[in-house]
Amino acid sequence: MGPGLKTFGALGLAAAALVLAGCETPGGARGRIVQAPPACEDVTVQIYFEADSAEVTDEGRAILAQAASTAKTCKVDRVRVLGLADAVGAPAANMELSKQRVAAVTKALVANGLPSGEFDLAAAGQAGATAADGEARPLRRRADVTIELSAP
Numbered sequence: 001m002g003p004g005l006k007t008f009g010a011l012g013l014a015a016a017a018l019v020l021a022g023c024e025t026p027g028g029a030r031g032r033i034v035q036a037p038p039a040c041e042d043v044t045v046q047i048y049f050e051a052d053s054a055e056v057t058d059e060g061r062a063i064l065a066q067a068a069s070t071a072k073t074c075k076v077d078r079v080r081v082l083g084l085a086d087a088v089g090a091p092a093a094n095m096e097l098s099k100q101r102v103a104a105v106t107k108a109l110v111a112n113g114l115p116s117g118e119f120d121l122a123a124a125g126q127a128g129a130t131a132a133d134g135e136a137r138p139l140r141r142r143a144d145v146t147i148e149l150s151a152p
Contacts, residue, residue, distance in 0.1 A: 040074035040149040043067045047105055047143045051088070054100035056108050064105065067147055068112035074149040080120045081105050082144045087129040087136040095125030105143040114147070 045067050047060040056064070083098035083105070102121050110116045129140040 040151045042149055043070050043145075043147040045145050047101075047145060048139075049101055049141045049143075051086075051141060052097065053141075054097060054104050056104050060105075061108055064108045064145070065112050067145065068109055068114050071114060071147050071149055073152070075152045076115055076118050077148040077150050078118050078120055079109060079114055080144075080146045080148070081109075081122070083121075083123040084140045084142050084144065085124075085126045085129065086140045087126045089126075091126055094129075095123060098123035098125045101143045105145060109145070 045063050047056060047063060049055070049057070049060075081102050083100070083102035085094035085098045085101075087094070102123050106116075106119055106121060109119075126140070130136055
């Protein structure tokens with residue numbers, strides 16, 4: 001290696017050391033970065049159920065846990081839970097199933113730390129579950145959850 005390459009290599013190492021040293025210094029540029037608090041924006045999720053079931057699935061529990069975790073640093077103004085059912089079966093049975101879905105989702109949210117006094121619960125049964133062509137909509141086997149948040 002010639003003398004010019006040694007000098008260039010030594011300068012490169014020195015520059016890299018300075019850059020790395022700046023990253024490790026508590027009073028450096030990184031220490032001056034101020035992070036904004038997390039935004040307290042409303043969270044909306046949909047929890048899907050198997051046919052004729054009001055049992056929250058493992059995936060549903062994970063989604064609800066994540067939504068509740070997002071809300072922990074904010075003020076929970078209200079939690080809206082709407083239970084839905086598809087148009088397969090008797091209307092009265094579908095309304096009952098919608099109510100059971102609301103209860104199951106609410107229980108899971110409270111278990112994850114949301115304040116139970118802030119809940120607005122509703123069940124729609126199969127209302128609106130039939131398309132204009134008369135086809136039943138299976139994607140209505142769900143509960144719609146909205147957590148309304150504001151800054152603490």
